[in-house]
Amino acid sequence: MEFTLKARFFLAAALCLQLHHARVGESVYVPIRCLCPETNVFVPEVLIADFSITEKGAHCESDEIIVTLKNTMKACLSPGENQGQKLIRCWNRINKDENKKMSCLRRRKRMP
Numbered sequence: 208m209e210f211t212l213k214a215r216f217f218l219a220a221a222l223c224l225q226l227h228h229a230r231v232g233e234s235v236y237v238p239i240r241c242l243c244p245e246t247n248v249f250v251p252e253v254l255i256a257d258f259s260i261t262e263k264g265a266h267c268e269s270d271e272i273i274v275t276l277k278n279t280m281k282a283c284l285s286p287g288e289n290q291g292q293k294l295i296r297c298w299n300r301i302n303k304d305e306n307k308k309m310s311c312l313r314r315r316k317r318m319p
Contacts (some may be wrong), residue, residue, distance in 0.1 A: 211292075215256075217317070236272055239266055240266055240267065241266065241267035241268075241269075241271065242261060242267070242271050242273060242283070243271045243272075243273065245283065246272075246283045246284060246286075247282050247283060247284055247285065248284075248285055248288045248290075249284075249288065249289075249290050250276070250282055250284060250290070252290075254276045254277055254278075255274045255275070255276060255277070255312055256275050256276060256277045256279075257274070257275040257309075257312075258272060258273065258274045258275065258284075258294060258312070259272075259273050259275075259293065260272050260273075260294065260295060260298050260303075261273070269286055269287075270286040270288055270295060271283065271286070272284040272285075272291050272294055272295070275297070276291030277286055281297075293300040293311075297310070298311060298312035
């Protein structure tokens with residue numbers, strides 16, 4: 208009887224520890240609706256400081272491109288327009304690597 212009581216106590220303690228660890232674990236932000244109700248066709252590249260791309264999914268039927276301007280304001284770019292498509296192509300080309308995404312914002316010089 209004493210062994211089973213100790214075993215039950217040990218199992219209860221292990222279960223509590225697992226539940227606590229699961230509750231404290233890392234969470235992931237999942238949007239529940241589109242973040243961009245309205246989009247811009249164009250934002251001057253010199254004003255863009257950063258960007259993020261949220262791919263379409265259950266929360267929204269199209270990709271979303273959110274640019275952070277140098278004055279810290281945020282704007283949404285249309286993924287169907289030229290500037291938005293260029294950012295998406297570059298983002299896919301760099302394999303969605305956050306460390307390389309600034310290369311997508313640098314202006315490329317045209318070769319003569």
